[in-house]
Amino acid sequence: METLAIAVGALILYLVAYHTYGKWLARKIFKLDPEALTPSVALNDDKDYVPTSKSVIFGHHFTSIAGTGPIVGPAVAVIWGWVPALLWVLFGSVFIGAVHDFGALVVSMRNRGQTVGDIAGRVLAPRTRVLFLSILFMALTIVLAIFGLVIAAVFRQYPSSIFPCLIQIPLAVIIGMWMHRRGMSILVPSLVALAFMYATVYMGDDGILHNINSWLADLPTMTWVALLLIYSYIASVLPVWVLLQPRDYINSLQLLSALALVVIGLIVAGLIGGAPIDGGTVRPALEIAAPTFVKHPTGAPFIFPFLFITIACGAISGFHCLVSSGTSSKQIKCESDAQFVGYGSMLTEGFLAVLVILACVAGIGLGIASADGTTTLTGEAAYLQRYASWGAANGLGAKVGAFVEGAANFLKALGLAPGFAVALMGVFVASFAATTLDTACRLQRYVIQELASTLAPKISKTALASEAYDFDNNVAGASRTTGEAADHRPHAMNPFTWLTNKHGATIFAVVVATAIAALPAAGATDWNWNTAGKGGLLLWPLFGATNQLIGGLAFLV
Template structure:
């Protein structure tokens, strides 16, 4: 019953938060209006700026921000105890994460769909724009490199997920054509798409398809990464309605319906017990400690600050500001839809993180195959989470969630084979939608960075001539060409992913070395986005008290975690470590910290120059 009570309590809390705090932000703080002209309508170009129904944008936004972050983070963080993880997810998502996403979306819509990085130059200083864009390039390169490897790893772990994920691509192209070009009502395509995707899970690993999946799963990691980045390039340069938007939408249908099945399975398990084992339904119980008492024995790092960067996307994530300001702000056709998409999507992701926690600490206890043994209860927990070192690998974290969640599904009479296939598709699809969205976002950022370089070149011209010359140069320069910018983004990510972990190791094994930095840089990006939102609201003379504390919190904690990882936990006294396989991790970490400090110094200078709280440029 405690498991059931937690799930129900979290759902009620999120509904209340959306209709109280979220409503207050939309109506009283941001003062959203149906009469405001949305960028998607004002700047409609049929490519990036495309007016779209809020339900479809929600699907794109939710699947893009979620990725595997709210799965792998909570699945590892429960080692400190399920209670700290749960509290950080609940209160972090409501008061920090959802405010961050909602704020970034509104600020972008009020600034003609510009990204947060570009807006930083307007509200703080032009130099900050360049600094922030550099940080965004680093962060998105990490996302592209790591998530390309993550999908490859998932396909190796669950070959049965390959065919269902590949089928989504032609399905999305068909949906995009008939809905956008032919004006077909979205209901019928939605039902057909959902049916096809579930059928692909049921029959996508039968006969010759099983042989195909096995062959594809055996591909080297870098072959998969190359294939995925080529796909991401195509998805990035095509008009958003052709592939990215419909694929994210139909993905959201499957993912949200799967979440609903997991919730129903959890409730059935809570009331009647899990799937029968030797004719007996085991009770659903939390088999993990509320707070881990054996921190030293399990070699856990410091809970403060590492809990708050281990769980990123489920509570707050800087990557979300790029989705809000990079793609979603260019698609919403009405300003009042921003609360549903920005605030609502983050709460949905928070609920996903709650389900991940419950799957790992309760669902896992319903049955786990460990070697040649089938374990239940605390024995299953101890086998899966014996130590930090054995649990922090990507396969271990994914397996804990997939096993626990599939146990919930099996209580509904769903076979173990179908349940695990469905959850494998669930994880791979989330990662894939993040990958193609991140590639498009990186293209925007590289183009904006190219625009900054063009502005520097033209800075000595008089203002009217400079503005006109800048516009013309952005349309013709190779620095802002969408194909060249996207290719550059993909090549950088491919190079980062291809590094070996050490001499003699295969390509691709070193890319995951960057994973420890992902959470810290992701959270740090959230702090910097909060800083931009804070200064924008300050210039507009709007109340800022509710984001002041989250801004400071999200600037200090990730930097602390990153410095600890680089200089204490990793390097220690052996400086030769830098020159071996981890030089890229150290270099990226130090560069990011320097850029953060520089940006904060610029912001402090702006604050001092604007005691009257007017324009700071």
Template sequence: MSTLLIALGSIVLYLIAYNTYGRWLGGKIFKLDAKAKVPSEEMRDDVDYVPTSKSIVFGHHFTSIAGTGPIVGPALAIMWGWVPALLWVLFGSIFIGAVHDFGTLVVSMRNRGMTVGQVAGRLINRRVRLLFLVLLFFALWLVLAIFGWVIASVFVQFPASILPVFLQIPIAIWIGVKVHRKGGNLLWPSIIALTLMYLTVWLGAGCPGMEWTGGTLGAAIQSLNATLAAWPIWVWVAILLAYCYAASVMPVWILLQPRDYINSLQLISSLALIVGGLLIAAFFGFPATVASEGAAATRMPLEIVAPALNMSPLHAPPIFPFLFVTIACGAVSGFHCLVSSGTSSKQLKSETDAKFVGYGSMLLEGFLAVLVILAVGAGIGFGWPSAFPGASGTALWNQAYADWTMVTGGKAIGAFVVGSSNFVQTLGIDATMATALMGVLVASFAGTTLDSATRLQRYVIQELADLFEPTQEAAAKAAATGQSAGWNPLGLLRGTHGATMFAVITAFGLALFPGPGKPWSWDTIGTGGLVLWPLFGATNQLMAGLALMVVAFWLIRRGIPSWLASLPMIFMLIMPAWALFIDINKWLNGGSYLLVIFGLITITVEIWMVIEAFLLWPKVRGVLEEPLPALAPKTA
């Protein structure tokens, strides 16, 4: 019963937070105005800047920020106990993560949809802008290189997810074209799209329930799944990055927005299934079919089998500060500021929609993280015989979570899929179908993060290339004297296709290396992102602290109380830096000098940016930044 109370209590807490703290932020701090000009209208180009209903932007924003972060992080951090993991998810998401996402979204909207790196240059100085953009490029480079491997790993573990993930593309294009051309109510297109998505899951699972036909179609699909799952990692990385190139250069309304929207429908309906299954399990227990092999045919009670607190799991880093780095997206993540300022701020058609999209999306992601903690802490108590035959309850937990080094990555995802599918099975849904649903959920999330990250990386590359453009003063002087204003060596990267191609090729180049300690072979290449991936956790959380610093500067320049951003900023600068120093020492002792070099560079960039901000802070209270230049008149 405690599992159910935790789930219901979390829902109530998030609803209260949204309607109190979120409302106060929107009304009293950011002063959202429904009549204010928004970037989607001012800068409209129907490619990146597209006025869009808040429900569709919510779907895009939520699925882009979620990815696998709120699944892997909590599923791993629960090793320190479900209590600290739960508390950090709840209060971190309300007071830090949602403030971070909401704040960067609003600040970007008030600056014509500029990314957080560009806004940092306006609010602080050009050096901070350059440093921020370099940090963003590095983080997104890692995301693009690694997420192909993540999705391929999900395909290998859950082959039934392959077909549905790719069949979502034509469904998304259909709903995108329909809504963009005809507009109107989203209800029926949403119902049709969701129905088609669940049909693709059923198809990918081998058509369970159709065995009476002879099972020919199901057997053929399962054979196809096995063949596709056996493809080398590098092939999947190449396919996925090619898709990302197309998704990044297309107008957002064709693929990016609608795919994220229908994925959000899938997620919300899947969360409803998990909560419904949890409700049934709390009162009636798990059905016998979910029990471990060899168990008696009786219903098994729902109970939390994970420890409430475990300060020293085997081979795990210290809970402080690593709890706040490991959980990441479930409580706060620097990647979110890229989505808020990179894509969502260019699509909202009203300022007042920002609370729903920015603050609301983070709270829903926090609730997802809560369900992950419950699915792993209670749901895997039964039904993982393939990996741990004969074990159930606490014994199964002790085997699955015996060693930190054995749970990272794919095993953490597997724990969530197994635990959540056990909840879904209590509703009478076939075990194969339930597992396929959860596998598709994870793979779809990773896919939406990958294509959104590609578009975001394109923006960052274009902004970096713009730094090499001659200034307006230099251009005017050159024009007056008849001389050349200079040549931009990165001029090709200022265009959409050039920047996107550079993003995809550099990510694929990193991915083509074998993973750490692996020999060069066709089977090992494609995992090169793993070489630098240990840096991402702390770097990602440092970005959150730096983004909060930008929000704090925007507030203080307007004489608005900045503590709501500056206090979380201090916390999110200290904790990741502390964790990174510990990691650097470990890598130095272990001979991982490449990680040491990149880690020291990251720390240096952070310290430099903080010093620049610290020196400027007392001078800018109540002093507005330079106004934005007037927009050129639109041509017919």
């Protein structure tokens, strides 16, 4: 019952926070005006600036900011005990993270949808802009290199999740065309797509789908990383309504429905116990198997400050300001929608992080296979298999696996087949990572274009800041509201000119991320295509601190 009480208490806290503190911020601090003209309306170009309903924007924003951050971070941080992790998530998300996301969204909306880095150059100092954008470039490069690896790892570890994730892409394009060309509602076709996707999850281990998934799972990690980065290039340069919006909306429905199933499963497990083990009839009790606080976990660094950079997404993450100011601010059609999108999405992510903590400290206690696969471990023994030391908890497979297996145990308490439950959670993780991957690539394109426009001496900074730069047509001095363009263009011989074009900037982003991913992993003695793909792990330790640094800079703006 303790686990159930924590989940219910967290949900109540977030609902109260949204309707009290969130509304106070909207009215008194940001003074949201539903009649104000938003960038999506004033600068509508049907590509990046597209007025969109708040439910669709919520889906895009939530799935983009979440990724695997609120899964991996809390799944590692519970090694210091579940109480510190839970407290940081609850209070960090309500009073810091959600305010950060909400504020970045509003500030960007009131500055023509510009990124926080661009705005920093005007409100702080021009050199601050270059510094901020450089930090953003480094952070997004790490994200692109790592998230492709995360998806590849999930696919290889849980092959039945592959086809359901891939089928989302053509379904999203069809729905995007349907919604945009015919002006139809996105809800009904998205529900149909969701049902189809769940059907492919259910059938993932049968017949031809099993053969397809098995063949794809055997592809080298570097092949998956390269294919995923090519996909992110395509998704980044397409208009947002073609793939980004409908895919994220489908994913948001899928993820929210999966979260609902996890919550229901948690309730059932808390009331009557988990699924019987090894064909027995006794349902194991749902209890927290982890210690409340561990001062010195074996091999782990000290809790301060590492807890606060390990759990970023779920509490406060600087990456979120990139999504708020990079894509979401260009799509909100009514200023008053900002609370629902900015503040509400972060609270939803916080609740996801709470569920991850409970899955890792209580869910896995319902039963996981031993290391040799001969027995089923429960309770503290199951927890210690994952968290006996920092080395045991710090591997990518261990991070993802602790949540997948713990959450799958909640689903199995509902009577779902073990294979289906695990596949569903695998799709859950991979889909989150994929939405962040394509959004991060689009954001990196914006960052590179802004950096290039600063470094290219022939480009007028005044035109970029006040009259906007039409990156899609590579024209300086273009007014998005009138379509009029000045007669001057960046000099063709300037080495930075091609980076101000969306294709050049995106290709550069993808090539750099691919090159980093292809670096030999730490400790590798030789390099070949079959062992490549893990180079991003070399820079991953920098991401936590860099991420929080971005959050601090965003608060300054």
